[in-house]
Amino acid sequence: MAEETETRSEPTATATEVRRLVERAQQGDRRALEELYLLHFDRIYSYLHMSVGNRHDAEDLTTQTFLKMLESIGRFRWQSAPFSAWLFRIAHNLAMDHFRARRRWQPEEEVPEPPGDEEQSAELAAMQSLGRQSMLELIENLSHEQQQVLTLKFVFNFPNADVATILNKTEGAIKSLQHRALVSLQKQLEQSQT
Numbered sequence: 489m490a491e492e493t494e495t496r497s498e499p500t501a502t503a504t505e506v507r508r509l510v511e512r513a514q515q516g517d518r519r520a521l522e523e524l525y526l527l528h529f530d531r532i533y534s535y536l537h538m539s540v541g542n543r544h545d546a547e548d549l550t551t552q553t554f555l556k557m558l559e560s561i562g563r564f565r566w567q568s569a570p571f572s573a574w575l576f577r578i579a580h581n582l583a584m585d586h587f588r589a590r591r592r593w594q595p596e597e598e599v600p601e602p603p604g605d606e607e608q609s610a611e612l613a614a615m616q617s618l619g620r621q622s623m624l625e626l627i628e629n630l631s632h633e634q635q636q637v638l639t640l641k642f643v644f645n646f647p648n649a650d651v652a653t654i655l656n657k658t659e660g661a662i663k664s665l666q667h668r669a670l671v672s673l674q675k676q677l678e679q680s681q682t
Contacts, residue, residue: 507566509523509524509527510524525554528575529550531576532550532553532579533547534644535576535644536583539579540583549583553575556578556582560578572650576640576650576654577653580655626673626677627669629676630669633665634665637669638669640655648662
């Protein structure tokens with residue numbers, strides 16, 4: 489596995505450094521746990537804030553995420569996804585529990601797949617037309633699952649495999665959700681330009 493740097497402002501760590509921190513944390517090293525917390529806090533909080541839509545709930549869920557990390561870091565095993573994907577999975581599960589408790593969770597509605605030759609052009613057109621901020625405004629009209637996929641892919645820069653791990657879906661399902669979301673965004677853009 490190549491050296492990857494966690495995408496965050498300060499502090500940053502390579503995948504090897506994160507691996508060492510996790511190993512130390514699993515042995516009960518309090519300082520390593522603190523460093524893992526500092527490395528991931530901003531991204532987890534941002535993700536949860538975007539997911540639940542308010543600061544108070546995001547703060548509570550961020551705290552719960554790191555408590556769950558403390559409780560279960562001993563059971564964490566390195567697989568194909570990085571530690572951050574495991575942590576985002578915890579955050580995602582807590583956000584879903586939050587939505588279920590509030591009865592705001594709506595399942596992904598079935599949208600017919602467009603013809604295959606439109607896939608590349610829809611993705612390219614949507615991504616070329618959107619800046620990060622305008623994309624965040626437009627994705628509010630998408631389903632919750634589509635919002636999650638686009639947020640993890642384009643805001644937090646996770647690859648499809650990691651997004652699949654976080655959301656407990658297959659890579660194919662992630663690609664399909666991404667495609668449908670981008671086609672929907674392209675249609676929104678076309679409608680707003682007419």
